[in-house]
Amino acid sequence: MAKQSKDIYVSLINRIAFVMLLNQGLLLLLSRFLNVIKNIPDVAYLLLECVVYFLSFVLPVVLFYKMNKYSQKEIYEPKESDKKSPLYTIILFGMGLVFIYGSSFVNYFLVNLFTDYSKFSSEMLWYVELKHPYQIIIYFISYAIIPALVEELLFRGTVCRSLAIYGKGTAVVVSAVLFALMHTNIEQILYTFVAGLFVGWLYVETKSILAPILLHFVNNSISVIGEILYQNSSPLIYETYISLTDTITLLIGLLSCVGFLAFIKKHKITLGKKIEMKSDENGNEVLSLSVSERISGFFSFGMVIFVIYCVAIMSYYVYLSVIL
Numbered sequence: 001m002a003k004q005s006k007d008i009y010v011s012l013i014n015r016i017a018f019v020m021l022l023n024q025g026l027l028l029l030l031s032r033f034l035n036v037i038k039n040i041p042d043v044a045y046l047l048l049e050c051v052v053y054f055l056s057f058v059l060p061v062v063l064f065y066k067m068n069k070y071s072q073k074e075i076y077e078p079k080e081s082d083k084k085s086p087l088y089t090i091i092l093f094g095m096g097l098v099f100i101y102g103s104s105f106v107n108y109f110l111v112n113l114f115t116d117y118s119k120f121s122s123e124m125l126w127y128v129e130l131k132h133p134y135q136i137i138i139y140f141i142s143y144a145i146i147p148a149l150v151e152e153l154l155f156r157g158t159v160c161r162s163l164a165i166y167g168k169g170t171a172v173v174v175s176a177v178l179f180a181l182m183h184t185n186i187e188q189i190l191y192t193f194v195a196g197l198f199v200g201w202l203y204v205e206t207k208s209i210l211a212p213i214l215l216h217f218v219n220n221s222i223s224v225i226g227e228i229l230y231q232n233s234s235p236l237i238y239e240t241y242i243s244l245t246d247t248i249t250l251l252i253g254l255l256s257c258v259g260f261l262a263f264i265k266k267h268k269i270t271l272g273k274k275i276e277m278k279s280d281e282n283g284n285e286v287l288s289l290s291v292s293e294r295i296s297g298f299f300s301f302g303m304v305i306f307v308i309y310c311v312a313i314m315s316y317y318v319y320l321s322v323i324l
Contacts, residue, residue, distance in 0.1 A: 005288075005289060006289060006293055006297060009166060009289055009293070009294065009297045010297045010300045012162060012163070013297055013298055013300045013302070013303050014300045014301065014302040014303070015064060015067050015068070015302075016064070016158075016159055016162070016163075016178070016302075016303070017300065017302030017303040017305065017306045018067075018302055019060035019061070019063060019064045019154075019158070020060070020178060020182065020306045021302070021305065021306050021309065022059070022060045022063065023056055023057060023060045023154065023182070024182070024184075024306075024309060024310075026055065026056040026059060026060070027052075027053075027056045030052040030055070030056060031052065033052075034048060034049060034052060042135075043134055043138070046134075046135070046138040046139075046142070047138065049142060050138065050141055050142050050146055053142065053146055053147070053150065054146055054150055056150075057150035057151060057153065057154050058150055058153070060154065061150075061153050061154050061157070061158050064158050064162075065158070068162065087259075087263070088205070088206075088263055089202075089205075089206050089208075089211055090256075091256050091259040091260050091263055092201070092202050092205055092206065092211075092256075092260070093202065093211060093214070093215055093256075094252045094253065094255065094256030094259075095198070095253065095256040095257060095260055096198035096199060096201070096202050096215050097215060097218060097219060097249060097252060097253070097256075098249050098250065098252055098253025098256065099194065099198050099253070100191075100194060100195045100198055100199075100215075100219050101219070101222070101249045101253075102253070103190065103191050103194035103195065104191050106190065106191075107187075107188060107190045107191040110190065111187055129231075130227065130228055130231045130232060131231070131232070136228055136232075139224065139227075139228070140221075140224055140228075143220060143223075143224050144217060144220040144221045144224045145217065147216070147220060148213050148214075148216035148217035148220055149213055149217075151179070151182075151216065152199070152203075152209060152212045152213045152216055153209070155175045155178065155179045155182075155196065155199075155200075156175060156199060156200060156203040156209060156212045157203075157209045159171075159174065159175040159178060160172065160174075160175040160200050160203055160204065161203075163175070164204060166288070166289060166294060167288070167294075168204045170294050171200065171204060172196075172197060172200035172201055172203075172204060173197070173200075174298065175196060175200045176193050176194075176195075176196030176197045176200055177193065177196070178196075178306075179192055179193070179195070179196035180192040180193035180196060181306070181307065181310040182310070184310050184313040184314050184317075185314065185317070186314040186317065186318060189314075195216075195219065198215075199212045199215055199216060200212075202215055222245055225241070226238070226241060226242065226245070229241050
C-alpha cells in the first residue's frame with residue numbers, strides 16, 4: 001500500500017511537470033509567433049502579448065484538470081474561526097506583503113555581491129516605453145492584473161491544491177519552487193521563491209484563491225506603478241512614492257506580525273497541524289509519505305526534465321550577460 005501511495009504521488013508530480021513544460025512551451029512558441037508579426041500596430045501587438053500570456057497559463061490548467069484522477073474539493077479542515085475570520089486573512093495578507101517586499105531587498109543585495117543589478121535577467125532584453133495612455137493601461141494589465149490571475153490559478157489553484165493531500169508544507173514548498181523556476185530569471189529566484197512561499201501559505205490557510213490573487217496583484221502593482229512614475233514623472237515624485245511605499249509596507253508588516261501572534265495565541269492555532277489524508281476517486285486511501293519519499297518522488301522523470309530546462313534557460317541569460 002505504501003508503494004502504491006508513492007506511485008500515485010510520482011504520477012501526480014509527473015502530471016504537474018507536464019503542464020509546467022506545456023506552459024513554458026506555449027510561452028516560447030507564442031512569443032516566436034509575436035516576433036513574426038511584430039510589424040503590426042503597436043496597440044494590437046501589446047494586446048496580443050496579453051492574450052499570449054493568458055493562454056500560456058490557462059490552457060495548461062484546463063488540461064491538468066482533464067488529466068487529474070483525484071477529487072479534492074477540500075485541502076484540509078481548519079477550525080471554524082480560521083476558516084471564516086476576515087481578520088485572520090487580513091493579517092496573513094499583510095505579513096505576506098511585507099515579507100515578499102522585504103525579500104526583494106535581500107535579493108537585490110545578494111545580486112549586487114556578484115554583478116550589477118538586472119544583468120543576469122531575461123528582462124534585460126526588453127524595454128517597455130510608457131509614454132502614451134494606452135501603453136500605460138496595457139502595461140498595467142499585462143504586468144499587474146494578468147500575471148496575478150493566471151499564475152495563481154496555475155501555482156496555487158492547481159499545483160498547491162493538488163499536492164495538499166500530501167501535507168500543507170509539501171504543497172506550499174513545491175509550488176514555490178516551481179513558481180521560482182518558471183520565471184527562469186536567476187536574478188529574481190530568491191525573491192520569487194519567497195513570494196511563492198507566502199502566497200501559498202495564504203492560500204492553504206484561507207482556502208481561497210482570491211486572497212493569493214489579490215496579494216499577487218498588490219505586490220505587482222507596487223512595481224508597475226513605480227515603473228510608470230519613473231518614466232513619466234519627476235525624480236522627486238518617484239522618490240516620494242518609493243519612500244512612502246517602504247514606510248507603509250513596514251508599518252503594515254509590524255502590525256500584521258503583532259496581530260498574527262495575538263491571533264494564534266487567542267485561537268490556539270497550531271501552525272504545524274497535520275492535514276488529514278484523503279482518498280482518491282476510487283475510494284483508495286492515499287497514505288502519508290515520509291519527507292524523504294516526497295523529496296525523492298519530486299525528482300520524477302518529468303520534473304527532472306522541467307528543472308533541466310529552466311536551469312538551461314537561466315544559464316543562457318547568464319551567458320548573454322557575459323558576452324553583451
